[in-house]
Amino acid sequence: MSVESSYNTSVTITVKGLVQGVGFRPFVYRIAQEYEIKGFVLNTADGVVIEAHGEKSSLFIAALHTHLPERARIDSLSVKPCESENYNSFEIRESTLGEGSGAIPLEAALCPACEAEMDDPSNRRYRYAFINCTDCGPRYTILQTLPYDRVRTSMKHFTMCSECKEEYTDPSSRRYHAEPISCPKCGPQLRFIDNKGDEIAGDPIDLAVEMLRSGKIIALKGLGGFHLMCDATSDAAVSELRLRKHRKAKPLAVMFRSLEQCERYTRINQSEREMIGGAIKPIVIVDALQGTDLSKYIAPGIERLGVFIPYTPLHRLVFEKIDFPLVATSANISDEPIIVRSSEIINRLGNVVDGILDHDRTIVNALDDAVVQFADGHVVMLRMGRGFAPHTVAAEKNGSAEILALGAHQKSAIALGKGDNMVLSGHIGDLGSVEADSYFERTVQTFKRFYECEPQLFVHDLHPQYSTTQFASAQKKEHYGIQHHYAHILACMAEYGLDEKVLGFAYDGTGYGEDGSLWGGEVMIADLSGYQRIGFLKPIALLGGDKAIKEPRRIALSLLFECFSLDEVLNLKSPSVETFLPHEIRTLHHMWVKNINAPLSSSMGRLFDAVSSLGGFIQSLEYEGQGGMIMESFAEDSIHEPFSFDIQNGVINVLPMVKEIIALGTENQTVIASRFLSTLEAIMEHFADMYPELPIVIGGGVFQNRALMSRLYRRFGEGRFYAQQQTPINDGSIALGQLYYAKHNLPHQKDAGSFRGL
Structure with missing residues (x-):
């Protein structure tokens, strides 16, 4: 940032960051009034430009960094002297078009001020499903091009009434240039349709609530796409949703009426509480309480739950009339993008939903709910x-x-x-x-x-x-x-x-290696010019190729073939072995010996799968990472002893661990899960000790495991250990x-x- 000289009373300021669609210009206007600054502020495609003239311009610039609007973020602020002009006031000017590189404005959940207006029977937006201001509402999802102005959003199709126009043009209003501004007179309208597209007469929210209460499934249009919703306490409703959507076991997110209701079903800490109830309200993965009335089909075999609370006024209006939590999962097929139009719901998920709570504010850019954990x-x-x-x-x-x-x-x-x-x-x-x-x-x-x-x-x-x-x-x-x-x-x-230069650990399910093989358990010395692969997991044969990714027992069997003879494997007391018939094991052994459809992989994700089979946690997967998630539920922080392994010339050999897991047996699943995580920790510590001068940087899907990440933060601490948090x-x-x-x-x-x- 350029430093403002006290002698420059006339300056041009360029601010980049999240400074559009977040009430930044009205904020600048108020600061200018406070410091008697004349000039103007305007949005450009490159950021916000301010021309400031006044004796207190230095104080004005300093104040721009304090008391920012909640969703605003300044990435850079440059100041240049300019010619003195005799402005009579400070004004907010119309946006200009131009070559853009500014930050795109982001969505924000329903804010407390709008929520209070929704609850006030005397307010003209009482129970209004599309209430918003500069602190909340849609942004990117309705944006067609920058800069962010109403004429370049899907709200251009709704003409403001005189009352909304007055708020929109009043710099002292929190709805000043709130581009999605509207009210019941001039804004979007709700409708409720059946799964064939026919509109059903009646109050759309009452019709949606009636279906939810009767155990049916609806699609509800949110900010960035549709949710599929049903009663989260009904085994019949949740199992029917899974049956219709062909989603056998992958956990489903649950939306609660409030933070207080969420806490009756989950155990959350202060960080999780603040994220769940904050300005974004993403899905947060937390510990589920046992013995509640939530359906057992929400997250089978997992003691964690993805939770969030209403973030749009429409979701909130639905929850005003029901007192039970709702499944709220993305309306899509498999891992495809979320659906944004009711016509797509009808064509692609018409056999899944019973009704659709729709509206006529177009979603220009699809955007799924964010998912985080701590x-x-x-x-x-x-x-x-x-x-x-x-x-x-x-x-x-x-x-x-x-x-x-x-x-x-x-x-x-x-x-x-x-x-x-x-x-x-x-x-x-x-x-x-x-x-x-x-x-x-x-x-x-x-x-x-x-x-x-x-x-x-x-x-x-x-x-x-x-x-x-x-x-x-x-x-x-x-x-x-x-x-x-x-x-x-x-x-x-x-x-x-x-x-x-950094010491990097990249652990995931799969990735194309330079040698054409499948990598995924990689240790690297890296910088911005390149990398050196200094360590990797000893490759494991994936018996049956892609089939092994769905069946961890095949990967486990490959490791057992490394450790024991065929006859010894056939006689092993192991859950991995017991799921096969003897002739199947002989066939797979032949594939392993002859390297037939048995590609090698150094993937740490595949090792997770193998251990989930060897430990008797799961033998066939319904979704990616299921084995690791189940093992995470068994892991205890108090167990720190790693399994045996050895590392020669950077090759990580875990076969000694395989034998120790077999010796423990499936009655020791807590020990197996905990010691396996300790083993990964110890492997990383081995390389960290070899390069004590290098920062540790990690990446890859394996590090989605909360139990592992908690151990790594405690092991390596602040200052040396880098793991992504914003991305x-x-x-x-x-x-x-x-x-x-x-x-x-x-x-x-x-x-x-x-x-x-x-």
């Missing part, structure tokens, strides 16, 4: 969504090239580099389906439109078959591949602005890592190819 008091971002995305990271390296990073194949997200900003998108979904790939391409077009750019360079994963790699190749422009696990480390470095620790931030490398290297290189390490 580990030892630190945020772990699991899914980047509403209120957090798109996420802007200031980049010290200001290359002239416009770069688009295309991310990973699963948990897809993109990142755009332009000027001194890196912008990470929200969660898109797992690519590979027509719908997901189409939404991915629409998100690319949205970012290009918002920032008025045409990327000259595309960065992608090394995997040649990924949709993102093929998309990059089809652009007929320069494109460059970055190794997946190196990108994990880079993503964490980008969040913290690290540019030095996803999983594949959702791969694009940020790809972009961070590209910003520091590729615009200055003539030749593009595939990055091959140090």
Whole structure:
């Protein structure tokens, strides 16, 4: 930030960050009045520009950093002297168009002031489903292009009444330039339709509540898409939702009427309480209390629960008329993007829902709910969504090239580099389906439109078959591949602005290695110019290829073949062995010996799966990471002894651990789960002790495990240990890592190819 000289009483100030759609201009106006400043403030596509004239301009500039609106964030503030002008007042001017690189305004949950108005029978917005102000409501989800003004949002279709117009143009009102401003006279309207699209007469909220009370399933239109909702205390309703949606076991999020109701079903700490009840109200993963009336089908086998409370006035109006919690899960198919239009609900989920609570405010940009959890008091971002995305990271390296990073194949997200900003998108979904790939391409077009750019360079994963790699190749422009696990480390470095050499641990389910094999248990010395792979998990054969990812027992059997003869395996007392018939084991052993459909993987995620089988936790998975989540429920912090392992020339051999798990037997599941986490901790400590001078940086889906993360924070402490908190620790931030490398290297290189390490 430039330092203002006390001699400059006339200055031009440029502010970048989250300064649009958050009440920043009225805030500047009030500060200007306080310090007798003349001039103006306006939104531009590049940020907020202020021209200030007055004897107290230095004090005015200092005050801009204090008492910011709750959702505002200043990333940079530059000050330049300007010619003195004889303004009579300080005014808020109309926005200007231009080349953009500013932060996109983000969604905020219903604020206390609007909530109070909703509850006031004398207020003209009493029980109004679309109440909002500059502190709350839709932003990115209704935005068509920057800068953020009503004419560039889907609210342009609603003409303000005289009363709303008066608030909108009054700088002293908290609705001054609240772009989604409306009221029952002039705003969006609710309707309730059946699963064929026919409107049902009556009060839409009463009709929705009636269905929920009768055990039926509805779709409700939120800020960034539809929720599927049903009675969370009804086994019949929840099991019917699972049956219709073909979602056998993956945990379902639960929305509670209030924080107080949530605390009757969960055990939450102060950090979790503040996040659940805060300005965003994301889904927070917390400890579930046992013995409540929640359906046993909400999170089978898991003692954790994804919870949130109403964040839109519409959700709140529904909860005014029911006193039980509701399942509120994204309306989508499998891991595809969330659905934003009632016509899509009818066409794709008409056999899932009984009714649809819809409205006519168009969702321009789909955006799922964010999902977070806490580990030892630190945020772990699991899914980047509403209120957090798109996420802007200031980049010290200001290359002239416009770069688009295309991310990973699963948990897809993109990142755009332009000027001194890196912008990470929200969660898109797992690519590979027509719908997901189409939404991915629409998100690319949205970012290009918002920032008025045409990327000259595309960065992608090394995997040649990924949709993102093929998309990059089809652009007929320069494109460059970055190794997946190196990108994990880079993503964490980008969040913290690290540019030095680090010790990186990238642990996940899978990623394309430089040698063409499946990596995922990687230890690296890395910096912004490259990496050296100094350690990795001894590769495990995945018997049956992709089938092994769904059946951990196959991976466990592969490890047993490493430790014992075929006859010994056949006679073992092991839950992994007992799920197979003898002839099946012989066939799989033949595959293992002959290396038939048995690709090798160094994945730590696959090791989690194997241990979940060996310990008798689960043998076949219904969703990614299920084995690890179940084991997490058994882990106890008081058990610290690791299993045996050895490391030779960087190769991590866990076969001694396998034998010790077999010796313990399934009656010691708490010990197995706890000691396994201690083993991972000890492996990381081994490398950390080898390089005591290096910061420790982690990344990858394995670190979504709260029990493991809590241990790591306690083990390595503050100052040396870096784990992402503002961006996803999983594949959702791969694009940020790809972009961070590209910003520091590729615009200055003539030749593009595939990055091959140090």
